[in-house]
Each structure stands twice: as structure tokens, then as C-alpha cells.
Amino acid sequence: MRQHTVRINVTLPKELIASMNQIAGPHSRRSRFIAECLREHIRKMKKGGLEMQLEEGYRAAAKESIALAREFETAALEGWDEEEDDKSIVVPDKQDKQDKQDSDASHGVAQIYEQRLCAFVDILGFSKLVEESIPSTTRQQRIRDLLRRVIDAKPVRDSWWVDIIEARLRVLGIPNPRSAAEQKVVGYAAAERGTNFSDNIVLSATLDAHAISTLITSLIFLLRDAAALGSYVRGGICRGLLCHEVDLCFGPALIAAHDLEQKVAFYPRIVVTPEAYEAIAKIDMDVVGPLA
Numbered sequence: 001m002r003q004h005t006v007r008i009n010v011t012l013p014k015e016l017i018a019s020m021n022q023i024a025g026p027h028s029r030r031s032r033f034i035a036e037c038l039r040e041h042i043r044k045m046k047k048g049g050l051e052m053q054l055e056e057g058y059r060a061a062a063k064e065s066i067a068l069a070r071e072f073e074t075a076a077l078e079g080w081d082e083e084e085d086d087k088s089i090v091v092p093d094k095q096d097k098q099d100k101q102d103s104d105a106s107h108g109v110a111q112i113y114e115q116r117l118c119a120f121v122d123i124l125g126f127s128k129l130v131e132e133s134i135p136s137t138t139r140q141q142r143i144r145d146l147l148r149r150v151i152d153a154k155p156v157r158d159s160w161w162v163d164i165i166e167a168r169l170r171v172l173g174i175p176n177p178r179s180a181a182e183q184k185v186v187g188y189a190a191a192e193r194g195t196n197f198s199d200n201i202v203l204s205a206t207l208d209a210h211a212i213s214t215l216i217t218s219l220i221f222l223l224r225d226a227a228a229l230g231s232y233v234r235g236g237i238c239r240g241l242l243c244h245e246v247d248l249c250f251g252p253a254l255i256a257a258h259d260l261e262q263k264v265a266f267y268p269r270i271v272v273t274p275e276a277y278e279a280i281a282k283i284d285m286d287v288v289g290p291l292a
Contacts, residue, residue, distance in 0.1 A: 010034070113241035113251055117215060117276055119203040120257035121235035123226055124268060126199030139229075146225045149218055150194035150201050193244045194218070201235075202254065204244045209283050216280065219270065232268030236260020239276040 024033035169177035191211035205211035240253030
């Protein structure tokens with residue numbers, strides 16, 4: 001379909017006409033050349049206006065972040081290097097929690113929460129990554145692989161995972177290796193779990209050496225892969241009560257980790273509470289060595 005056109009009279013300087021004739025060529029091409037130049041100029045003006053709006057929005061957000069940082073820096077960071085508990089994250093008193101657990105147990109209520117390490121992570125600039133991936137299937141694949149590392153931590157294992165462990169146990173001479181492999185997979189599934197919604201990622205682990213080392217390894221891969229895509233990661237790691245199942249995650253530890261990411265981290269980094277660091281620092285496995 002032909003585009004609608006309008007004829008207009010335009011007065012231009014002689015030197016501009018001469019330059020246009022040299023570039024555009026024959027007289028019949030000048031109208032198209034002028035139209036293309038106008039279209040490109042209008043595009044640049046619109047882009048400049050959008051960038052100016054984005055810059056103004058960024059400056060406003062930056063001022064808000066700086067003000068919030070000043071408000072929280074004393075409460076959030078003061079005394080972190082000391083042995084006393086962190087005061088920036090509101091966690092119920094240990095005795096209160098124990099009293100509540102004892103009360104539930106006396107009434108026959110099963111405890112849903114368990115002590116876990118919880119990492120809440122945000123991939124910064126994720127919307128831009130997604131937008132840039134629209135024309136590139138390769139970039140789409142890289143984003144999916146980045147998030148797949150979270151999915152791999154979920155308590156969902158295909159049969160091939162059991163097959164691999166079974167083969168290893170059979171070589172080691174373990175009796176009934178299939179049953180033993182299935183039990184190990186169940187244990188791994190309960191120990192390490194992951195959930196994501198868009199750029200928000202939650203990883204958690206029981207206070208087991210294998211699970212904690214896996215959580216830290218997953219975070220390292222997330223940091224590396226996000227950097228390879230030109231993005232950064234910001235987050236927080238807490239130790240506390242959490243319910244993390246296949247299709248849901250909630251608990252005080254998740255709220256505390258989210259608060260760390262939002263109110264303390266600010267910049268591309270992962271902040272760790274003293275209690276979480278203490279659990280991580282205890283790990284010294286023959287395979288990976290000390291984690292801290």
C-alpha cells in the first residue's frame with residue numbers, strides 16, 4: 001500500500017541544495033532524501049526527550065535512595081561486626097519463638113516453619129534485558145539459562161538425576177543403590193530450594209553443609225551469568241524460620257531477606273546478616289573448602 005503524501009513548498013539555502021544534489025543524486029530522489037532526513041531528525045528528537053525524562057526520573061530515584069540510605073545506615077550497619085544480634089532486622093525473640101513452638105506442640109499442631117538460610121535476590125535492569133531479548137533468540141536462551149539455575153534448586157528431580165546417583169553408588173558398592181539414590185534425592189530436595197518470579201529470586205537451604213554450599217554456589221553462578229548479560233545482582237541473606245515448598249515460600253526469614261535487599265543493600269551487592277554468616281563460615285567441605 002502506497003503511503004499518503006502531501007506536497008509542500010520548502011525554501012532552502014543554496015549551499016544546502018548543492019550538498020543534497022551531490023548526496024541524493026537525480027532530481028527524482030530529492031523528495032525521498034528530504035523525507036528520510038526529517039524522519040531521522042524527528043526520531044532523534046523523540047529519543048532525546050525520552051532520555052531526558054528517564055534521566056529526571058533517575059535523579060529523583062537516586063535522591064530518594066540516598067535519603068533512605070542515610071535514614072537506615074546507622075540502624076542497619078551499626079554493631080554488625082560485634083557479637084550482639086543484628087538490630088536492623090526485626091526478628092521475634094528466641095524465647096518467644098520457643099514458647100510458641102512448645103504451645104503448638106502441646107496442641108498437636110505440626111511446625112511448618114524450619115530453620116533455613118534464605119537469600120532474596122533482585123536482578124537489576126531485568127526489564128531492559130527482556131526488552132533487548134525480543135529480537136534475539138540467543139539472548140532469550142541466556143536469560144532462561146540464568147533463571148534455570150533457580151529452577152534446578154527446586155525439589156523436583158527427573159529420573160535421570162536418580163540414575164546418575166544410582167550409578168555412582170553402584171560403583172561404590174552400596175547395597176540396593178536404587179533405593180539409596182532415591183532417598184538421597186529426597187534429602188537433596190528438602191535441603192535446597194529455589195523460586196523465582198520475573199527478576200525476583202528466592203533461594204533457601206537447610207543448615208546442612210551440602211545445602212549451604214549449593215546455595216552459595218548457585219548465587220555465584222547467578223552473579224556471573226547476570227554480569228555476562230550486562231546486569232548486576234542485589235540481595236540479602238538471612239537465617240531464620242521459613243516454609244519453602246515446591247509452589248510457595250513464606251516466613252519471617254523471607255521478609256527479613258527482602259528488607260535487607262530493599263533497605264540495606266542499595267547497591268549491586270549481597271548483604272549477609274551475622275547469623276547467616278556464622279552458618280556459612282562453619283562450612284569447610286573437602287570438595288569445596290571453607291566458604292568464608
